[in-house]
Amino acid sequence: MTVRTRFAPSPTGFLHIGGVRTALFNWLFAQRHGGKFILRIDDTDEIRNLETALEPILKGLQWLGITWDEGPGVGGDRGPYFQSQRADRYATAAKQLLDTGFAYRDFATPEELDAERKEAQAAGRPFLYSRRFAAFDEKAATQFEAEGRRAVVRLKMPREGNLVIDDKVRGQVTFAWEREQDHVIQRADGSCLYHLATVVDDHDMEISHVIRAEEHLSNTPRQAFIYQSLGYTLPTFAHLPLVAEPGSRTKLSKRKLAKYLKNRDFAQVNEHGMKIANQIGLEPESDTFNPVIVDFYRDVGYLPWAVDNYLTLLGWSLDDHTEFFTRSQLIENFSLERVNSSPASFDPKKLWTVQDHYMQQLSTAEKLDLMMPFLLKSGLVDEPITDEIKGLVAQIIEASGDRLKVAGDILTYATFFLVKDLVLDPAAVTKRLAKPGTADLLKRFIEHIEAVEPFHPETLESALKSVVESSGKKVGDLIHPVRVAVTGTTVGPGLYDCLTILGREKSLARLRDALEFCQ
RNA sequence: GCCCCCAUCGUCUAGUGGCCUAGGACAUCGGGUUCUCAGUCCGAAAACAGGGGUUCGACUCCCCUUGGGGGUACCA
Numbered sequence: 001m002t003v004r005t006r007f008a009p010s011p012t013g014f015l016h017i018g019g020v021r022t023a024l025f026n027w028l029f030a031q032r033h034g035g036k037f038i039l040r041i042d043d044t045d046e047i048r049n050l051e052t053a054l055e056p057i058l059k060g061l062q063w064l065g066i067t068w069d070e071g072p073g074v075g076g077d078r079g080p081y082f083q084s085q086r087a088d089r090y091a092t093a094a095k096q097l098l099d100t101g102f103a104y105r106d107f108a109t110p111e112e113l114d115a116e117r118k119e120a121q122a123a124g125r126p127f128l129y130s131r132r133f134a135a136f137d138e139k140a141a142t143q144f145e146a147e148g149r150r151a152v153v154r155l156k157m158p159r160e161g162n163l164v165i166d167d168k169v170r171g172q173v174t175f176a177w178e179r180e181q182d183h184v185i186q187r188a189d190g191s192c193l194y195h196l197a198t199v200v201d202d203h204d205m206e207i208s209h210v211i212r213a214e215e216h217l218s219n220t221p222r223q224a225f226i227y228q229s230l231g232y233t234l235p236t237f238a239h240l241p242l243v244a245e246p247g248s249r250t251k252l253s254k255r256k257l258a259k260y261l262k263n264r265d266f267a268q269v270n271e272h273g274m275k276i277a278n279q280i281g282l283e284p285e286s287d288t289f290n291p292v293i294v295d296f297y298r299d300v301g302y303l304p305w306a307v308d309n310y311l312t313l314l315g316w317s318l319d320d321h322t323e324f325f326t327r328s329q330l331i332e333n334f335s336l337e338r339v340n341s342s343p344a345s346f347d348p349k350k351l352w353t354v355q356d357h358y359m360q361q362l363s364t365a366e367k368l369d370l371m372m373p374f375l376l377k378s379g380l381v382d383e384p385i386t387d388e389i390k391g392l393v394a395q396i397i398e399a400s401g402d403r404l405k406v407a408g409d410i411l412t413y414a415t416f417f418l419v420k421d422l423v424l425d426p427a428a429v430t431k432r433l434a435k436p437g438t439a440d441l442l443k444r445f446i447e448h449i450e451a452v453e454p455f456h457p458e459t460l461e462s463a464l465k466s467v468v469e470s471s472g473k474k475v476g477d478l479i480h481p482v483r484v485a486v487t488g489t490t491v492g493p494g495l496y497d498c499l500t501i502l503g504r505e506k507s508l509a510r511l512r513d514a515l516e517f518c519q
Numbered sequence: 520g521c522c523c524c525c526a527u528c529g530u531c532u533a534g535u536g537g538c539c540u541a542g543g544a545c546a547u548c549g550g551g552u553u554c555u556c557a558g559u560c561c562g563a564a565a566a567c568a569g570g571g572g573u574u575c576g577a578c579u580c581c582c583c584u585u586g587g588g589g590g591u592a593c594c595a
Contacts, residue, residue: 010595042595110593117591126521127591152593170524179522179591187593194595218523218590239524242588247530249587265530265546313531313544320533321543340532342525343588350531350545360558403557432555464554479554491556 003035004208007061007068008042008198011053015060015294017346018213018243018252021311025240026211027066028312028334038205039071043084044197050084060294064304065327070205078205083197086204090192093200093230094153094185102229103185105151107144108133128159129182153186155225163221168209168238168336175221183222195219199226202235211238211336214343215251238336241315244345252346254292265349266291273300276408280377291348301374301407306355314344324357352405360402367397371410378411380418392417392501399497416487417501422510424488429517432484439518441471441478442485446511455504457496464496485514 005026009019030037039061043050058072070076080086097103112133120127135141135151144151158177165173185196202210217239227234243252246263260266269291277284277299289296297307309325316339318325325333362370368390375381381389393414397404400413416422424433432438448463449455468478483495486507492498499507 008595044595113593121520124520173523175523181591184593189593191593193593198595213589214524215589216595219595221523241525244588249525251589310531315531317532319543323531323544344532345530347530347545353545356558401557402559405557476554483555489555493556495554 001208002206003030003033004038004206005030005035005211006038006040006202006205006207007066008040008201009057010042011050011057013053013056014254014288015057016252016254017292017294017311020060020064020066020294020307021243021314022211022213022240023061023066024064024308024311025316025334025339026209027068028331029209029211029336030069031331032334035208036069037067038076038078038207039068039081040201040205041072041082041084042194042197043082044192044194056295060298063298064294064308066308081205083201086197086201087192089200089204090197091186091190093196093226094192097155097185097226097229098153100229102156102225103153104131104156104182105135105141106131106133106154106182106184107135107141107147107149107151109149126179127181128178129154131182150188152184152188154182154184155222155229157182157222157225163224165220165224165237167217168211168236169241169339170217170239170341173217173220177221180221180225185226195223196226199223199230199232203227203230203232207235209236209238211240214239214242238339241340242343243314244343246346246348248345249343251343252292254287254290257286257290257292260290260292265347269348269352272406273297273408276300276374276406276411279411280374280408292346299408301370301409302351302355303358303370306358307351309358310351310354314346315340324354356402356405359405364394364397367404367407368394370407371397371404374408374410375414375418380411380415395501396493399493399501401493403493413492416489416492417498422486422488422513424484424514424517425490428484428488428490432480432490433514433517435481435518437473437477438481439515441467441473442481442511442515442518444471445478445482446508449499449504450508455500457494457500460496460499481514481518482511486510 007019007023007026009015027037029035041054054072061068068074070078071081094103098105113129116130117127133144133149134154135144141151157180161177163175163177165175167173183195184193186192220237224234244250245252245256246260246266261270273291273296274284277289282289282299289299294307298304305327309330312325312330313323316334318333318338359367372381372385372393375393376383381393393410396414396417397410403413404410444467445464448467449460452459452463464478464482465475468475479495480490483492483498484490486502487498502510
C-alpha cells in the first residue's frame, strides 16, 4: 500500500507552531515510507479573502521545507484540494447516508435540543437525543414541514456495542457507541460540516494514515461511523500529543499571548525578535508576529531547519541522547512508534539553542548571504552591494563569531561599523567615559595608535598595554572607555577586532569625539 | 455532568520487570577562562503524583484515587 498523508489547515492567515508540528510529522512519515504528502485546505467556512488567509500558510510551509506532492499550486489527480470546491461531493455523501438509513432528517430546533441536553446533564446521565423530531419517512417530514420546521441531517449512530480504534500512538482505544451523539452532517441550507467533509476528502484522496493532534481523538468514532456507513475502508489513525503552552499542558493557542509573555523565556525570545523586526521596519502586530507563529522565526532570521529539528523533538525522540539531525537522518529514523503520548510544552528557549547550534555550523559566506538582506532592509547598507561592503560585513561576521544567533542579530553588531554618525549610549558614557583620568589615558592611546604599523589587532593590543603599563593603570581602565568611544556601547566583539575593522581614520575620529565626554 | 486521553527533574526526554545509586539536553545556580557580551570548560541542585495489588524483584504490568488535558456545537 502506498503511504499517503495529509495536512489540512484552515486558511486563518497565519501558520501556528502546533500546526507545523503536525504537518512535519505527516511529511516525515510520508518521506520515510516513500509516500505522498498532500496539502488540503479546509475552507468550509466562509473565508473573507482566501488569498490573504492562505498565503502565510503556504509560504510558511515552503520556508520550512515541508513540501507537498499534491495540493495548492502543484495540483494532483485527487483534487480539487480546497473543501470549498468539493461541496457537491459532500452533498452526495450526505444523500447516500440518508438513502441507506445511516442518517436521518431531524426537525428539532436548537432550543428543543438544548433543553434535552440540559435535562440529561441535570440528571447526571449522558445526553442522548430522543430523536423525537426525526423524520424517518416522508409522511413525518411533510408534517414537520407543515409546522414550519426545517431539517438538518444527522448521523444515526449505533446505540450499542463498542468501537475499537487501533491508534499508532496510543494503542487500542475503545469507545461505547451509546455515548456518541447523532452529529449534524448537513445544515438546513445544504452545506455540509467538517466531519463529513474530512472523511469524504480523506477517502477521495486515498489518505492511508491520518496523523493529527490528540484533540481529534474523541472525534474519531463519529468519523469512523461515516467511513463504515459510506462503505469506505478506515485509514490508520495516529493521534499526536498536543503541543502545549510554555510550562503548562494546555493546548498552545494564539489567543493567549499575554499569558505566555509572563513566561520569562518566552518573553525574552519575543523581545529579541521584536527588536530585530523594528530595526527592519516591520512594525509587527503581536497577534500575527510572535513566537507562536512561524513568520516570526522567518522574519527574524532563524534557520528553517532549526525550527524543524526542534519541533520534531516535541513529542518524538530517537534515543536518549541524539538531538541534532540532518534532514535525511531524520527521514531515515522517523517512526510513529517513537512518538510520545503525553503533551509536550513548547519551549522557545530550547528552540533558540537549537538555532544557535545550527547557526554556528555555517561558514562566513553562508552567514553573509543570510544576513545581507537584513542590512538592506534596515537601511544600513544600500544597493548595489559592492565587494567592499561584502568584505567589510564578512569581517564583522567573523569578529562577531557566535554572538550572532539569528541572521537578524547582524543589526546589533554591524550598526556601529556602518553608521555615519555614532551616537553614544548615555548609560555607557556614564559608566565608562565619565571617570577621572579617562581623558588623559585616551589621549595617550590616540597618540600611540596614530602611527602604529600595521593597524592590526596584535599591534593595537600592545599599544594599549604599553599605555596602561606606563601609567600604572589596569587594562580595563582603558579598554572599556575605548570600546564605548568607538562603538557607542558596552558590548560587542573583541575590541582590537573592532578597531581594526573600523580602520585608523574612523577609530581616531571617534576617539577624539569621545574626549568631550571624559574627565 | 458524561466520554476519551495523559502522568519520570521547572521543560523536552531515555527507560518495554533485575543493567536505575533513574541517563542526556534546555533552563537554573556556583566556579574557571576572557577587555565587555557571547562562548567555552568544570561542578551543583533538580523527577518516577499517591495508594493498593501481581511478582523473588517494580519507574516499568493491573486496579483505584488524585491531578492535568481534550471532546461533548447547525466550529475546525
